[in-house]
Amino acid sequence: MSTLQVQPVARKVTALRWLPPHGGSAYTDTELHFVTGSSGKHKELVLWTTPNPDFSNTSESNSDIKTNALATVISKIPHDGDVQKIVSLSSGVLATASSFGTVSIYSVDTETNAKMDNKGAVGLRESVAAHKFCNGEAAVATSLAVQPAGSNNDVEMASCGEDGRVSYINASRPDALQSYEVDSTVVTDICWPTAAQVAISTRGGQLKLFDRRSPNTIAAVFVDPSASYAFESINVHPSQSHRLVTGTNTGAVLLWDVRNPRKPTNENFNVHEGNVWQVAFDPKDATRIVSCSEDASMAVTQWVPEGSIGGGATALGVAPEKTRGVRRLSSMFNALSINCFDACPFTRTNLLIAGSDSGNLLMEKGVNSAFGDF
Amino acid sequence: MHAIWHLFEIIYLTTVAPGLSTSIVPYFMEWLNINFPAPSADEGRRIAEGSPTADELAKRDGLWSYLKKLAIRGHVSILANMLEKLGHSQLLSAAAARWASTISEISRKMPLGSNEETTGSFNARWKRWNEEVRNTATAVKGLLSSDKKSKDLALESLFTIVEILRGDVDTISAESDLWQDIIGAVMLYSEPTAQAGRLPSLVNVVVEQYESDAFTELDRALVALLNHDLPEFLPLCSHIDHWLSAHIADLMEHITIMDICKKVFAVNPREHYILALCETYLGHENLWRVGLDYLGMCKTRAGISVMEEYAMRIPLDSDRKAEQVLRVCDKYKLKTAYDRIHRQLGRQKWQRGRLGAAIGHFSKVGDNSSISMVCDQLWSEYLGSGNLTYGPVIDGVLATGLKHDRVLFLSKYRDFHECYKSAEHVQAGKILLSILVSEIAPLHA
Numbered sequence: 001m002s003t004l005q006v007q008p009v010a011r012k013v014t015a016l017r018w019l020p021p022h023g024g025s026a027y028t029d030t031e032l033h034f035v036t037g038s039s040g041k042h043k044e045l046v047l048w049t050t051p052n053p054d055f056s057n058t059s060e061s062n063s064d065i066k067t068n069a070l071a072t073v074i075s076k077i078p079h080d081g082d083v084q085k086i087v088s089l090s091s092g093v094l095a096t097a098s099s100f101g102t103v104s105i106y107s108v109d110t111e112t113n114a115k116m117d118n119k120g121a122v123g124l125r126e127s128v129a130a131h132k133f134c135n136g137e138a139a140v141a142t143s144l145a146v147q148p149a150g151s152n153n154d155v156e157m158a159s160c161g162e163d164g165r166v167s168y169i170n171a172s173r174p175d176a177l178q179s180y181e182v183d184s185t186v187v188t189d190i191c192w193p194t195a196a197q198v199a200i201s202t203r204g205g206q207l208k209l210f211d212r213r214s215p216n217t218i219a220a221v222f223v224d225p226s227a228s229y230a231f232e233s234i235n236v237h238p239s240q241s242h243r244l245v246t247g248t249n250t251g252a253v254l255l256w257d258v259r260n261p262r263k264p265t266n267e268n269f270n271v272h273e274g275n276v277w278q279v280a281f282d283p284k285d286a287t288r289i290v291s292c293s294e295d296a297s298m299a300v301t302q303w304v305p306e307g308s309i310g311g312g313a314t315a316l317g318v319a320p321e322k323t324r325g326v327r328r329l330s331s332m333f334n335a336l337s338i339n340c341f342d343a344c345p346f347t348r349t350n351l352l353i354a355g356s357d358s359g360n361l362l363m364e365k366g367v368n369s370a371f372g373d374f
Numbered sequence: 375m376h377a378i379w380h381l382f383e384i385i386y387l388t389t390v391a392p393g394l395s396t397s398i399v400p401y402f403m404e405w406l407n408i409n410f411p412a413p414s415a416d417e418g419r420r421i422a423e424g425s426p427t428a429d430e431l432a433k434r435d436g437l438w439s440y441l442k443k444l445a446i447r448g449h450v451s452i453l454a455n456m457l458e459k460l461g462h463s464q465l466l467s468a469a470a471a472r473w474a475s476t477i478s479e480i481s482r483k484m485p486l487g488s489n490e491e492t493t494g495s496f497n498a499r500w501k502r503w504n505e506e507v508r509n510t511a512t513a514v515k516g517l518l519s520s521d522k523k524s525k526d527l528a529l530e531s532l533f534t535i536v537e538i539l540r541g542d543v544d545t546i547s548a549e550s551d552l553w554q555d556i557i558g559a560v561m562l563y564s565e566p567t568a569q570a571g572r573l574p575s576l577v578n579v580v581v582e583q584y585e586s587d588a589f590t591e592l593d594r595a596l597v598a599l600l601n602h603d604l605p606e607f608l609p610l611c612s613h614i615d616h617w618l619s620a621h622i623a624d625l626m627e628h629i630t631i632m633d634i635c636k637k638v639f640a641v642n643p644r645e646h647y648i649l650a651l652c653e654t655y656l657g658h659e660n661l662w663r664v665g666l667d668y669l670g671m672c673k674t675r676a677g678i679s680v681m682e683e684y685a686m687r688i689p690l691d692s693d694r695k696a697e698q699v700l701r702v703c704d705k706y707k708l709k710t711a712y713d714r715i716h717r718q719l720g721r722q723k724w725q726r727g728r729l730g731a732a733i734g735h736f737s738k739v740g741d742n743s744s745i746s747m748v749c750d751q752l753w754s755e756y757l758g759s760g761n762l763t764y765g766p767v768i769d770g771v772l773a774t775g776l777k778h779d780r781v782l783f784l785s786k787y788r789d790f791h792e793c794y795k796s797a798e799h800v801q802a803g804k805i806l807l808s809i810l811v812s813e814i815a816p817l818h819a
């Protein structure tokens with residue numbers, strides 16, 4: 001079990017996201033920024049900064065801020081409702097999904113030296129009610145996802161909620177949102193495999209695909225017939241849109257291949273002991289799946305796609321370097337559920353942050369240690 | 375709070391290991407110096423700063439009180455160093471200078487026990503050292519002039535220090551700031567091999583000199599602990615902090631000294647204190663899970679029943695929170711709570727119009743009558759509108775493999791209509807037949 005570094009932040013962290021660096025790549029940024037969202041007693045968005053691990057500071061002996069802190073707060077802003085999800089729409093703009101059923105758009109300013117003036121680094125632009133039940137009560141917006149490859153000015157997001165609906169919101173015209181009922185239970189998570197396709201995971205244990213152009217009809221439904229799960233989270237491979245990964249309420253991570261809609265295949269990795277709240281493919285190495293769970297641990301699962309030894313490698317007689325295995329991460333200072341995580345796609349060193357119910361920010365930097373067996 | 379925890383550890387855990395009869399004195403001095411540090415580091419810095427010459431040192435303010443404090447706390451090597459330096463000072467009278475050096479030598483010679491030495495040989499060494507100190511003390515006393523006009527401050531202070539080293543209770547009491555100091559110094563200088571059992575009598579003697587009003591909660595708790603008066607100690611701890619009392623009670627249970635208390639208290643004290651601690655957590659919006667885990671650790675029937683009650687009352691603000699509460703019910707096998715929560719969620723979803731989810735919840739607890747009612751609602755909506763829209767609702771539920779007559783009927787009826795629409799009349803006929811044969815249709819349909 002590898003250990004995560006812990007920084008207590010006195011907030012229950014339920015969402016977090018790395019912000020894109022200036023200029024699109026982090027090779028020249030010495031500081032990275034991320035935003036966390038918290039729930040429970042204090043509902044707020046906090047903007048943080050942390051040193052870029054690609055620039056190791058071994059020569060810095062005279063820094064006047066010698067702390068053991070992993071990250072430092074730049075500014076905070078209260079949020080209406082628990083923060084369920086944060087997504088980055090473009091540089092300087094982010095959106096959140098809230099437990100009051102609203103999707104809000106914020107502007108973030110990391111360039112001007114906001115350390116001098118605590119206010120103003122994060123500001124609310126607008127907010128729209130995206131989810132409610134038919135009796136009028138607001139429904140929790142459980143997740144949010146951004147359409148890939150949308151143009152900067154016309155980015156669309158899809159949000160899903162406890163009302164069983166998916167709402168499509170255009171960032172520049174949020175009032176004109178379109179909402180469709182897609183499931184009879186709770187929709188727990190959503191992602192965009194392609195710019196025209198949306199996939200959702202439901203508490204009823206179904207994975208549904210929709211075509212954006214005809215959002216009322218379900219394009220395909222997949223279930224795992226071997227067990228009755230509820231799905232808590234879903235995500236898509238960065239380049240292969242037929243590969244999806246879902247996390248279940250029993251601690252399993254399922255890797256799906258839906259090329260053939262009539263015969264979807266899935267592979268089951270039992271890596272956790274509690275609900276898997278979030279799953280994602282590692283942005284730097286998509287043969288790794290990262291997941292976090294109610295059992296207070298995270299897992300990095302190495303799977304080998306079939307045919308990875310095909311092509312040039314076998315011709316040259318090169319053995320595949322990657323073998324299957326799982327690496328578990330936890331900390332003895334963190335006893336409660338890890339709710340969310342984000343792997344930084346902008347740095348060369350592996351950098352993973354996560355937030356938990358114990359009021360901790362957890363981090364792992366640049367490890368490429370061995371993977372154990374399942 | 376740390377002071378109490380540390381002292382508890384010293385008295386009950388470190389020195390009560392079977393087979394070892396170790397003295398409590400070194401641990402006590404360590405405890406004293408960690409939790410109530412004296413003399414303060416600032417004072418030390420001020421006095422010894424800049425490696426002063428002997429004369430400068432002699433002129434420093436507060437020098438003698440600093441040296442006396444060093445003696446009381448048992449910092450003999452520092453004391454010896456300072457006195458040696460002082461001995462070279464021209465400002466002191468000849469007698470004072472001479473005795474400063476002598477006392478410094480004596481302090482260095484103070485025997486310290488070690489694990490290899492037997493108690494017998496240590497005691498012999500100690501007696502010899504104590505003799506030497508006594509002789510020095512008598513000699514210095516003889517030099518002290520009784521004439522009030524020519525008081526040699528240095529000599530007087532040196533005399534006090536020697537008296538402290540001799541273990542004279544009166545001098546020690548006069549020079550100490552804290553009652554804990556007195557106990558420490560008396561034990562260190564007159565009974566270096568004292569065991570934990572010696573503490574109560576010492577404590578009582580010392581405490582008598584102080585008025586009880588001047589004591590804080592902490593002091594009272596420490597006195598109770600030193601007196602080995604556990605039934606008194608626990609309630610005092612709970613006044614200081616609930617976390618402390620819960621964990622101390624738990625520790626006591628583990629090292630089986632709780633039995634004394636059980637006779638005194640009407641209820642199981644460990645359970646009582648853990649419950650008290652939980653109350654503070656369970657009300658807290660973020661820490662309810664911690665509270666429930668503590669209750670789980672309680673492992674008594676009362677604990678489990680309290681846990682069930684709380685689990686049923688936790689506000690289920692969101693789907694995820696409900697999942698977390700259900701996980702806890704699973705973990706601790708709280709069947710009643712599980713049942714109630716599912717029913718509550720089912721009703722909540724029904725009110726919000728999420729009929730499929732409602733059926734799902736009711737099915738988890740086998741509440742067939744509620745499922746029938748929801749199905750009736752779906753059916754009457756269909757009859758009212760003529761549009762068969764409940765299809766997706768049923769689908770979600772069927773995927774979980776629920777076997778309920780009404781649900782089965784609704785699904786077959788829907789299948790029948792679809793077959794009819796797509797003109798598969800034979801298939802439609804078969805379904806209709808199966809509905810009639812199995813008699814699952816509601817009578818009023």
